[in-house]
Structure formats: structure tokens, C-alpha cells
Amino acid sequence: MEVIKKLNNNVAVCRDSAGQELIAFGKGIGFPKIPYELSDLGLISETFYQINPSHYGLFSEISPEIFKLSSAIVNKAKESLEKNFNPNLMVSLADHIDFAIKRLKKYKSMKLLFAYDVEQMYPAETEIGRFAVEKIAKDLGEHLPDSEITSIALHFVNATEGSSTYIQKYNYDAIITMITKTIEDYFSVTLDKKSFSYNRFVSHIRYLLQRAEKGEQFIEEEGLYDVLRVKYPKIFVCTQQITHDFESLFKTKISDNEKVYLMIHIQRILQNNI
Secondary structure (H helix, E strand, O other): OEEEEEEEOOEEEEEOOOOOEEEEEEOOOOOOOOOEEOOOHHHEEEEEEOOOHHHOOHHHHOOHHHHHHHHHHHHHHHHHHOOOOOOHHHHHHHHHHHHHHHHHHHOOOEEEOOHHHHHHHOHHHHHHHHHHHHHHHHHHOOOOOOHHHHHHHHHHHHHHOOOOOHHHHHOHHHHHHHHHHHHHHHHOOOOOOOOHHHHHHHHHHHHHHHHHHHOOOEEEOOOHHHHHHHHOHHHHHHHHHHHHHHHHHHOOOOOHHHHHHHHHHHHHHHHHOO
């Protein structure tokens, strides 16, 4: 196996004997001068094929333990739901778990309205969400709120269901382009569309749109909206502009709690774009 790009000391992009590119986890495989031939395949603990290169940056930012945990959750879902998923679902789920843990430490937890409805409509996916939250507690010692059962369940609902709503028909890409342009114009920046941080931002926007389609929304605890509005006044104004345009175009309402979620992600992408 040829190691062709270091992501961190223990994660690298490799090429197997058939010429296929993959992500490999292995202690110290990123240390030697790249590229090189890895002869001892016993060093490899985990491999992931067909990962979008735009996600490669996440492998240097998120711990291998979270990726392995995410992989185990997706494999459990494959068995329980008897469905195959895009390999990149494992990456987006790992990013969600990583962000949920960080958000819980930095901010207060958010809850989802209609969690009961999701559980009634998608009991199998809800069981996967419950399995995930319990496994996160067991493997990482991080006790996420029960609302994450619903959030993780929706990853699998959205990964297998199509949508015919007006928002979907309008085209997610067009909406994302509109949101991106608003951010760039307001902050006089050019976001790097090829960066992993931008692609991660786009992924979170897609989930926001999916929640809007299904009539779901976040609710936050004890005034986080007011805290962020004071702490990030420019981001608050930009968020107001984005949601105003969105509401006018699609005749739907974006709650203050969803604005909290959007403010957090705008702050994150601007910070990573420096």
C-alpha cells in the first residue's frame, strides 16, 4: 500500500494495490517522508474508501476515536435498517458528533421540537440514534442530551428519503449559493469553496434546509439567542438578513433557535477562513 498524503501522524491518504484511493488509520503512518510504500499492513487499524476529498481536512481535526465510533454506528444502521449508505455519511456523522460534544461544552444544549413525532414515524432510525448516544457515553465518556437521539436518527432518515417539497424543488445548491453570497458580501470576504471547512458548512446548511422541509426546528435553553446576539453582533445581523431572504422566498418561518444554530456555524466558517 502506498501512502500518498499525510493528514496527521496517524491518518493518511493511501492507494491500494488496485489503485484505489482510501483513508487509512494506523499508528505513526504519517511520520515517514511522503510518498512511501507501507509494507507492514498490520499497522493499519481502519480503512475508509470513497471518501470525498473535500472531507479530508476533517480527518486531521476530529479524533480517530470519533471516526471509528461513527463507522460502528453506520455499520449498525446498515444491519438494522438493511440499507446501504453513501460512505461520506460516516464522515458527516462524525462531524456532527464532534460538534455536538464541543457545543455541549461551550454552549448549552439544544433540543429538537417534534422529537416525539420523529420517534413515532421513524422508530428504527430512532433506535439507531439511541444506540449512538449510548455508545458515545460508553466509548468516549461524553453524555449527550436525549435530543441527540433525534438529531442522529434524522441523519439516517435524510440519507434514505427523497423529498418533493418546494424548498427541495428550488434546489439546495441555489439556496446555499444565496447564503454564501450574503456572508461574503456582508463580511467582505471570499470563502474558499474547496476548503473542508466550507464543505462542512454546506453540509450543516443542508441539514438546516431538511429540518425546514419537515417542519422541525431546534429549541435552545435559557436565552442562548440573546447571548450570541450580543457576543457576535455582525454575525447576528448577517443571520437576520439570510433568514429574512429565506422566509420571503419560501414563505416559511425560521425560528430564533434555528438562527442560533446558523450563527454558530457562520462564526465557525469565518474563523476557519482566516
